[in-house]
Amino acid sequence: MSMTQKILSTHIVKDDSTSPVIPEIGEIIEVEIDVIMVHEQLGGRIAPEYEKLGLDYIKHPERVVFILDHWVPSPTIDASNMHIRANEFAKKYKIENILGENKGICHTVLPEQGFIAPGMIAIGSDSHTTTYGAFNCFSTGVGATDICNAFATGTLWFKVPEPLHLIIKKSTFEKGVFAKDLALSLLEEYGVDDLIYQAMEFSGPGLRNLTISSRVTLANMSVEMGAKNAIFEFDSITENWLLQNSYYLSRHGEHFNSISCDEIVEGKSKTIDLSTIQPMIAKPYSPDNVSEVNDCIGIEIDQGFIGSCTNGSLEDLRSAAYILKGHTVHPDTRCVVIPASAEIYLEAMREGLIEIFMKAGCIVGPSTCGPCFGGHMGVLGDNEVCISTTNRNFRGRMGSYSAQVYLASPATVAASVIQGKITSPSTYME
Amino acid sequence: MNTITGKVWVFGDFIDTDLIIPHAYLATSDPSELTKHAFESIYENFYQKVKRGDIIIAGKNFGTGSSREEAVFVLKQMGIAAVIAESFARIYYRNLINLGILAIQIENITHAVKNGDIITIDCRNGTLQNTTTSETFIFPSFPSFIVNLIEKGGTIHFLKEKLGKH
Numbered sequence: 001m002s003m004t005q006k007i008l009s010t011h012i013v014k015d016d017s018t019s020p021v022i023p024e025i026g027e028i029i030e031v032e033i034d035v036i037m038v039h040e041q042l043g044g045r046i047a048p049e050y051e052k053l054g055l056d057y058i059k060h061p062e063r064v065v066f067i068l069d070h071w072v073p074s075p076t077i078d079a080s081n082m083h084i085r086a087n088e089f090a091k092k093y094k095i096e097n098i099l100g101e102n103k104g105i106c107h108t109v110l111p112e113q114g115f116i117a118p119g120m121i122a123i124g125s126d127s128h129t130t131t132y133g134a135f136n137c138f139s140t141g142v143g144a145t146d147i148c149n150a151f152a153t154g155t156l157w158f159k160v161p162e163p164l165h166l167i168i169k170k171s172t173f174e175k176g177v178f179a180k181d182l183a184l185s186l187l188e189e190y191g192v193d194d195l196i197y198q199a200m201e202f203s204g205p206g207l208r209n210l211t212i213s214s215r216v217t218l219a220n221m222s223v224e225m226g227a228k229n230a231i232f233e234f235d236s237i238t239e240n241w242l243l244q245n246s247y248y249l250s251r252h253g254e255h256f257n258s259i260s261c262d263e264i265v266e267g268k269s270k271t272i273d274l275s276t277i278q279p280m281i282a283k284p285y286s287p288d289n290v291s292e293v294n295d296c297i298g299i300e301i302d303q304g305f306i307g308s309c310t311n312g313s314l315e316d317l318r319s320a321a322y323i324l325k326g327h328t329v330h331p332d333t334r335c336v337v338i339p340a341s342a343e344i345y346l347e348a349m350r351e352g353l354i355e356i357f358m359k360a361g362c363i364v365g366p367s368t369c370g371p372c373f374g375g376h377m378g379v380l381g382d383n384e385v386c387i388s389t390t391n392r393n394f395r396g397r398m399g400s401y402s403a404q405v406y407l408a409s410p411a412t413v414a415a416s417v418i419q420g421k422i423t424s425p426s427t428y429m430e
Numbered sequence: 431m432n433t434i435t436g437k438v439w440v441f442g443d444f445i446d447t448d449l450i451i452p453h454a455y456l457a458t459s460d461p462s463e464l465t466k467h468a469f470e471s472i473y474e475n476f477y478q479k480v481k482r483g484d485i486i487i488a489g490k491n492f493g494t495g496s497s498r499e500e501a502v503f504v505l506k507q508m509g510i511a512a513v514i515a516e517s518f519a520r521i522y523y524r525n526l527i528n529l530g531i532l533a534i535q536i537e538n539i540t541h542a543v544k545n546g547d548i549i550t551i552d553c554r555n556g557t558l559q560n561t562t563t564s565e566t567f568i569f570p571s572f573p574s575f576i577v578n579l580i581e582k583g584g585t586i587h588f589l590k591e592k593l594g595k596h
């Protein structure tokens with residue numbers, strides 16, 4: 001059984017609770033949901049749809065986590081009104097976990113605040129909810145109506161996905177190569193639709209060379225390949241991360257419903273050798289329009305962005321600061337840096353990273369999605385070119401329809417903003 | 431959910447949710463204002479050109495990108511009767527079903543239709559005919575669970591009935 005199947009099978013809604021049920025691949029099943037993440041969408045389509053049901057309750061308000069992150073602090077009247085509608089709904093239906101607008105980006109904050117645990121099922125009103133699979137759980141994004149369904153019943157239907165086993169061979173990344181480069185290499189191979197409805201299951205002896213931040217980047221971008229979810233096998237890295245997280249300990253104790261990967265006897269699989277990965281870049285206008293950074297050297301850029309739920313972790317900020325230290329951003333380029341959460345921001349301050357960014361001439365913003373979706377704080381103008389650590393570069397994603405976005409690792413973005421043009425991180429690595 | 435006949439609008443591959451409804455407009459709470467921007471970068475003033483009962487035909491990975499249900503909601507507002515695509519992005523497919531819009535996957539369909547052709551979909555027999563060219567395609571029948579949701583007009587109506595009974 002795949003890890004995804006194992007988790008789904010322990011959550012199946014069944015009439016007779018004695019017999020274990022093993023769901024078949026392709027079967028449509030109803031499962032209990034452990035965590036329901038909602039953000040601004042709560043004030044968008046979720047609230048008006050839920051009101052139509054005429055219910056005066058949410059079945060499990062303790063399972064709902066509500067956060068504001070896309071437009072914080074609000075840049076427009078419309079966005080403020082959306083926040084007001086969302087907050088009113090959360091109060092009216094007694095949602096128990098209200099995180100407000102000062103914590104950071106949903107996918108970074110939920111694990112950080114201990115809401116995500118191995119073996120659970122989490123859904124969210126956001127396509128990048130796949131991110132939590134880094135912590136050995138099943139998680140996926142859904143639309144507003146699915147959220148309403150889960151609010152009302154505590155359950156949701158899923159088609160059991162077919163697994164794709166990604167086995168990391170004993171290997172490590174070369175210097176200047178990161179999980180983002182691996183994610184982009186996978187996009188080069190699978191395109192944006194090869195893995196629709198599938199579960200990406202990561203395991204293998206090289207897994208221990210992928211930090212939690214690396215796993216987050218990979219699970220995050222699995223949705224760019226069309227995957228339903230991505231899941232990483234539980235190991236000592238998962239365990240240590242959770243044990244060091246006081247929020248996790250206070251919610252779950254030192255207990256894990258860890259899910260391990262059986263010996264892979266069937267299903268599609270691919271072996272990954274980390275040492276063969278090169279710095280990669282996705283060119284406009286699709287995350288699978290991938291080539292090596294070396295093939296794009298010299299393309300002039302107007303903006304660099306380091307942040308988002310894909311690459312706004314402390315580790316990401318460290319790798320960017322390592323390169324930017326003692327350098328300045330090119331005078332014709334602006335560089336926006338946004339730590340993915342307030343906790344990361346604080347730690348980056350303590351470590352002196354924020355000072356490095358500011359001395360280099362970067363604009364450091366409060367934790368928000370902001371420029372990632374063209375919302376605020378770095379929206380691109382006509383024909384502007386941006387190199388970004390985010391996950392999508394569709395037309396219009398970060399602003400003007402004519403703007404062009406290149407996706408790369410924080411190290412590649414940092415090297416590029418110094419030169420004002422796309423630059424290999426190896427230029428700044430001793 | 432027996433037969434549907436309507437005029438088609440043809441779209442290419444990889445029409446993402448930003449092309450269906452740009453993120454910048456999502457904060458508005460006015461449905462008609464939102465709908466004005468549907469597909470605006472592909473067909474200017476699409477909302478004025480489209481008629482209730484029209485059908486969308488698209489290429490690969492239709493609806494890829496964000497989970498925003500607005501990208502299906504605007505179709506519902508415009509009265510789109512069905513969406514046929516060579517493949518769908520996963521969340522978009524769920525959203526179509528959840529809002530009670532018929533979603534059918536047929537390989538290479540974009541090569542067999544032009545804008546303005548009239549097609550007839552027979553859900554019971556799983557056939558789609560381009561009545562302009564007489565070409566016919568087949569598709570597998572839907573699981574009863576999905577038929578039920580669509581016949582009820584979407585998940586909210588389905589839930590209302592289900593929860594109302596308890």
Ligand code: SF4
Nearest residue numbers: 128308309369372373
């Ligand atoms: S940072 Fe970007 S991808 Fe992540 S949740 Fe925010 S808008 Fe979505």
